[in-house]
Amino acid sequence: MLMAGTRLPLVEFRGVEKRYAGGSAAAVAALDLAIGRGEFLTLLGPSGSGKTTTLMMLAGFETPTAGDIRLGGRSLADRPPHKRNMGVVFQNYALFPHMSVAQNLAFPLRVRGVKGRKAADKVVAALTLVKLDGLGDRRPHALSGGQRQRVALARALIFEPDIVLMDEPLGALDRQLREHLQIEIKRIQRALDLTILYVTHDQGEALALSDRVAVFAGGRMQQVGTPGAIYEHPANAFVAGFVGENNRLAGTLVARQGDRCAIQLAGGQIIRATAADPLLPGDKVVAMIRPEHVQPGAVPPACCSTLEIDVDEFAYHGDHRRIAANVPGAGSLIIRVPVDMAAQRGDRMTIGWCIDHCLAFSASEIEPGKTS
């Protein structure tokens, strides 16, 4: 259900592992991942999760300590970075400060023996592609951050690489520019039918851009799938907490029937949820429910669970309002409500949710501090 069906795998990671000398834990462990031709695959995870290491191993700047990486069916093990034909966009852009924009773009052509008229035409075309016409004579330091990012992208595309690797390419830009460039990157990817491996810690970016997202934590790939699958059907509590916002309610499993279960919260309230892990009564669990899935006030009867809360904070967010609520004895909750709803601090209200939307995971899986 997850692989884009008709696409042939271009890149394959097979049992790839990376350990650094002196480091106790593996930076990347037991990685099996295939990237289809023309696919936009994003590696998503917090810093130190192994996503950048994975990208650098594919680019050839890090060597796997076990396993094999293949490009078009051939092992890359003995191929140095300059023979891999992969365009890399670095987080800091890594433009050559002593060369003009045009010289930066011509660099990969020059080292491939493409010179003169042909190279000049390609440079002009690449500048047009990233909407930087006429800026070829500028030095990188005379460009804005967004423009530098575009030059870095154009430079990584101009030699028609087999795959483009992007390491947090928008990380240094402000939010508005970032959203604008996301659209640009997507447009260029479609126009040129590019295969892109993208690394980011921004889950919004990952969901918006990708055909598939691979979520990393602690050096291991937690889940890979379409943005919808990752968001709606997280494989574990980490993915549920890292991708999108999620509320966590800690409790103990008291009953289970099929994938439906009942959980007793620390404050004594009973809620109902869908068990996402193999759980048994008596297990410590965490129930996770997204703010937009919590319904305030009157609750429809079927497949629902309800809970009494106290409103702590009621905040205006422009297009919606948020309630920060206290669940006596069980922690706090964020609820997303329509902007026309009224409530105030100290109100007691009943909330509810569809059981399908509330997922129960084993509590031991959640790494502290990794949820939003």
Add this chain to the structure above:
Amino acid sequence: MTRRWVSFALIAPLLAFLIVSFIVPVLLMLARAVTDRDLDRTWPASAAALRTWDGEGLPPDALARTVAREMLAAHRAGTLNRVANRLNYDLVGSRSLLYTTADRLAAGAPGETLADLARIDRRWARADIWTVMRHADGPLTSYYLLAALDRRIDTGGHILRVPREQAVFVDIFLRTFKIASLVALFCALLGYPVAYLLASLPRRIANPLLILVLLPFWTSALVRTAAWAVLLQTNGVVNDLLQYMGLVDAPVQLIYNRLGVYVAMTHVLLPFFILPLYGVMKGIDPTAMRAASSLGAPPLLAFLKVYLPQSLPGVAAGAVLVFTLAVGYYVTPALVGGGADQMISASIAFYTSQSLNWGMAAALSLLLLLPLLLMLFAGRTMVRTVPA
């Protein structure tokens, strides 16, 4: 505005210190290269009379009388020394001429005419001592600067080369600049890879290595040079090693010649090349090399096209620093060089502390300083055209 005054007030003590202890003395010293006040301060009337004399043939009796009178006065006042030394630079023997003449005048010999003086010493009847005195009448002179370039001005005002056997300074200047250039080149060849290594290693390993580079800084240049004398001597460690390895049959002369100067100066000055270059290299984005490689450049090409151009400002800074320091070197060539390896500083030191001809010392210093200032300016321009 207030901030500017505060800034100025903060640097004012240092500025005052520098002006009083460094800038003013240096300027006063350099001024001696173009001023000539020994005769005109001690014998003011004679100097005035010398300036009105046409310089043709022998002087009139009136001038001879003035000179004789002031010579005697200076002898009694104990200031004759200054004029005697000054004239002796130009005409060897002038010193004894003045003292014997002054002694005889003091003993009552007449000094009213040129003929009276010629009776005391026949040299007063020759034109050369008078020409020399006329040149020394001050207050400004081109004499020292010309002499520092192996040139002199004749009685007719023409600039001439001094005879080949007396011409030394141009050769020494050229030798000085050649040695300094080659030392800078050797420092570049040896220092660039070291700086590159230091800049690319992780800090944990680079820092101890950096201390090894800095270590010679904390040892005096004199000690280091003396150590080279021990290593390079005929029966020294290096010669033993060469013979043991069978590279040479007999000891090679490694010291008290130009080779010794190059070896010792390169060693002493190497940190001055490495440190600025290291600083520049630390500022080069290491991902630029990765980018070059990902774009298809093999390692050597990536280095030549991406790294090297970005490191050139550091090379320029290091080379200028080493060259400037090398040009002024004095102790090292004196200890490990031969007679034909002495640099211009040795001449300056000779005139400053042995012959006490400060005018000459100042002229040589000035001629050494000017190319260096040009060089620093050129270096600055070069650094500016290659943006870091």
